[in-house]
Amino acid sequence: MARKKVKLAYITCHSKRRETFKKRKNGLIKKVSEISTLCGIEACAIIYDKNNTQVEVWPSESEIKSVLSRFMSFPEMERSKKMLDQEGFLRQTIAKVYEQLKKQIEETRKKEMTNLIGQYIHTGEFNGYLMSKNDLNDFSSFIDESLKTIEQKMSQMAIIGEEDIGNGVQSMNAIEGQENIGHALLRLVSGGEDQQENMGHVAQGLETNICEDLQINYGQWPMDFPMLPFSYDSVDPNGF
Amino acid sequence: MARKKVKLAYITCHSKRRETFKKRKNGLIKKVSEISTLCGIEACAIIYDKNNTQVEVWPSESEIKSVLSRFMSFPEMERSKKMLDQEGFLRQTIAKVYEQLKKQIEETRKKEMTNLIGQYIHTGEFNGYLMSKNDLNDFSSFIDESLKTIEQKMSQMAIIGEEDIGNGVQSMNAIEGQENIGHALLRLVSGGEDQQENMGHVAQGLETNICEDLQINYGQWPMDFPMLPFSYDSVDPNGF
DNA sequence: AACAGCCATATTTGGCTCAA
DNA sequence: TTGAGCCAAATATGGCTGTT
Structure with missing residues (x-):
């Protein structure tokens, strides 16, 4: 995100997409390692490349497995309650724009x-x-x-x-x-x-x-878009 | 990372750690969703909170499972060859500094x-x-x-x-x-x-x-630190 | 305390250039 | 074509303040 404001959409140009992918992948891994260090938590990242032939992970595979098994062992209900899934994400975005x-x-x-x-x-x-x-x-x-x-x-x-x-x-x-x-x-x-x-x-x-x-619409929430259906602990304006 | 340059170390103060965690978690999820959209790839994030009682994922749990199963289905050798694990990460850093x-x-x-x-x-x-x-x-x-x-x-x-x-x-x-x-x-x-x-x-x-x-050391690589033991496709200077 | 928001500074990262 | 590196614009986010 520089020079031009980035449009949040699939980058058509192959070489640019590649470039962006690499830069951002590295940035992402850095961020993951940082939050992990700073906050003393476990976290992992799994990223596929475009051809889905490779996968990059952080930190190590064994660490990942540990993180994953813990995740999988959570009771289903617990998980979904705390999860920020794509739908919730979307709703957040809408709320934000609103x-x-x-x-x-x-x-x-x-x-x-x-x-x-x-x-x-x-x-x-x-x-x-x-x-x-x-x-x-x-x-x-x-x-x-x-x-x-x-x-x-x-x-x-x-x-x-x-x-x-x-x-x-x-x-x-x-x-x-x-x-x-x-x-x-x-x-x-x-x-x-x-x-x-x-x-x-x-x-x-x-x-x-x-x-x-x-x-027009001032102070009204469109009824067919219920606001934040779940109770997230961490919905915040930065959440895109 | 603002006002003061951040020291990459565990944040002792509880409230600050919490604050940082939340902000960064959101930033991270945003980044993941962005790279996913921009580059048309699959990616997921799994983040535990400090007490390890909660877990936040992106995008949805089912998506994660799909990503994970693909990851797990990779032959062990393939995986480790392409993996950027913590050790490799460290080596990269060292090489960079060097x-x-x-x-x-x-x-x-x-x-x-x-x-x-x-x-x-x-x-x-x-x-x-x-x-x-x-x-x-x-x-x-x-x-x-x-x-x-x-x-x-x-x-x-x-x-x-x-x-x-x-x-x-x-x-x-x-x-x-x-x-x-x-x-x-x-x-x-x-x-x-x-x-x-x-x-x-x-x-x-x-x-x-x-x-x-x-x-002193000019042009020599310390022998007890073999350089880049694996052949990564994507080692690059941004890699932290 | 937990949280929303602001703001100034730290970081990230498109776009470009040069070199290999 | 790929990769490293620079640079400035775009973002992320500590540290604070005010509110609930």
Whole structure:
């Protein structure tokens, strides 16, 4: 994996496949020996070459046999319970991608909101009528967070003091502008204690268009893909 | 392996060992699945946890069994011939390190020779009396090579022509200086056809001090460590 | 403790070149 | 064609932090 990002698919070109195989095989064996040493565990690797005429193993054959016999002697149930089989692996992958998707959507959402603020600054128009109840709700939270950040920055600047007023004033202006807008919108959108309730009535008149792009599948798991059917001890984000 | 370079040894701290184990286990499984996909081969991984109560495998148990049975069905001889066992692994490592050592020594040697030339330029003294027959022999080859380089550069410069005589002359001087010295030494050291023979008599009077630092083990393989006892198809430098 | 995530650094490894 | 070796991009993963 260098120069070009590798596509996880069968390498068609014979020579490249060969090359990759050799490099990765060695890397793999190294990794196996490392985890074995570092963690004081038994492990083995068995790798066939393309023609299935050779097989490479690590560490020694006798070691392998020992590892294997232990594995085979596990009660069937025990084994399958702890096993990370291909199906589980696939599910993990799906879950992973789904998580990324969610994150991406969230990201898009934030950018969208920033745009809204920018538009407001420029045109004085608040396009809230494009948003649903939930959108407005999230927007409110977003602004709350922005406000916190702004306040932090302001107090920092206050600490810095009067010395570099030149620069200070300039940035302060920009930030104050945002702050004012933030407050204005905040007042428009939220303002009570019970957010759910509050949102309900504040957004009432505005809720017409639902921002479909941002709603598709957001927060939903496809029902025909049950999430992580087994209870793995070691499912983790690195798991590809 | 990040922040700190990892020492390839059993991790004492329980929690860290655990952490490392999990991360690496996942990385390992990912690698196995990748090589399997990319190269269209069968491979499996079997990893025990520290307590040896669990075992994690990839891909599925049935796949593993298939891979294993194939492995076990190989004739014993075939297997061991193709196997990269722990001992072979170790030997590889040793051979590798030894190669590096040799290279390093060669490097030192060249630097030393360059120094000799530099000394001659400054003091007019040739410290050849510090060198053994072999040293002088190598020195001769070194100078031959240097001469070739110099001649190349000179003809290049000749091609470049009269335009930038300023720079040309400057570098030419330096190089010509070296060349002259090179020739002088060359005449001193070599000069006939049969190098071995020739070396013998030319160095005769000078051979007093053997440059031990540069001779230790140079070009010798420790006899109690037979080199690569098996004929592997895939021994390669990445092999850890 | 176990675990998710981040981040900076350590390692791995495609792609290329030179040499055998 | 194979193999060694270099190099920079792609990954892997210690060590930390925050959460549950």
